[in-house]
Amino acid sequence: MKISLINGSPKNRGSVSGTLLKTLENILLKTDIDKKIDISNFKISNSNIDRSQYDTISDSEILIFAFPLYIDSVPSHMIKWLSLFEDSFSSNDIRIFTIINCGFYEGFQSKNAISIMKNWTDKANLKWGQGLGVGGGPTFFFEKTIEQNIGKNLYNGLKILSTNILTGNDGENIYTTPNIPRFVYMLTSHHLWRRAIRTFGGKPKDLSKKL
Ligand SMILES: Cc1cc2nc3c(=O)[nH]c(=O)nc-3n(C[C@H](O)[C@H](O)[C@H](O)COP(=O)(O)O)c2cc1C
Known part of the structure; x- marks a missing residue:
């Protein structure tokens, strides 16, 4: 089974989308389901489209997009x-x-x-498999976080996706939150925003400045 993983984050180095794809790739490679899989990785980070990627992508049975x-x-x-590329796929069996x-x-x-x-x-005449909406994305910049308690919902979502990819099933879209209370996520995020603006020489009160 030929699978293309397509990272659509504009970040050139390090992205949550990249970490999510890496984790999914590991789950796919470790699965008990008896399938020979051949995975190719692609990056679409700006609007200069690299057409040379297209042949491998369109030759795949499964396309998995991840982006912010x-x-x-x-x-x-x-x-x-x-x-x-929406009119260019020769096979409409791609999921x-x-x-x-x-x-x-x-x-x-x-x-x-x-x-x-x-x-x-x-519109492209392809087959829909499933969507996964990941809340609290920046929490999961590092792969190891996804395997900890805070990433339980997300890890389970990725496992369901992996099973559906390999068994040819589709599934209801899945939406996850990090496994911490919302107010803890908000407090931590606000702390990180204040720290980031200080790093760049600004003041925390400027975060709410209207331009
Ligand atoms: C221009 C821009 C627009 C964004 N819009 C939203 C948004 O509408 N809702 C949201 O929850 N996050 C939004 N975000 C946050 C990103 O989705 C989030 O930081 C994500 O984790 C980045 O993923 P990546 O590392 O794969 O690029 C936005 C970020 C940027 C830079």
Whole structure:
């Protein structure tokens, strides 16, 4: 089974989307399901589309996109990529899975962006597999965090995705939150924002400045 993992984060080095794909790849490779799998990795980080990637991608049976939620939607360079290739797939047996991570606590925030990916799948005449909306994305920058208690919901979501990928099933979209109370996530995030602005020579009160 040929699988393409497509990281759509614009970050060149280190991204939550990359960590989520790496973890999913490890789960796929460790599975008990008897399937020979051949995984290729791709990065779409800006709107300079690398057309040389396209042959391998379109030869896959499964495409798994992972990208961040931007303004409740799909990042613009990904939209360019999706519209460029939507009429080009020769096989309509390709199945599409999508993982969208967001800064808000609730993975449900990515519901509309997952619908956009489902609509694109229909327009491209491909088959929809499943979507996973990951809340509290920045918590999961490091792979080891996903395997700890705080990543329990997410790890289970990735395992369900992996089973559906390998067995040819589709599934209801899954939305996860980190396994900590919402107020703890908010307090920690605010602390990190204050620390970040100080690092860049600003003041915490400037975080709420209206431009
Ligand atoms: C321009 C921009 C827009 C964003 N819009 C949203 C948003 O609408 N909702 C949300 O929850 N997070 C939003 N985020 C946060 C990112 O989704 C979050 O930081 C994510 O973890 C980044 O993933 P990556 O490391 O894979 O790029 C936004 C971030 C940026 C830079």
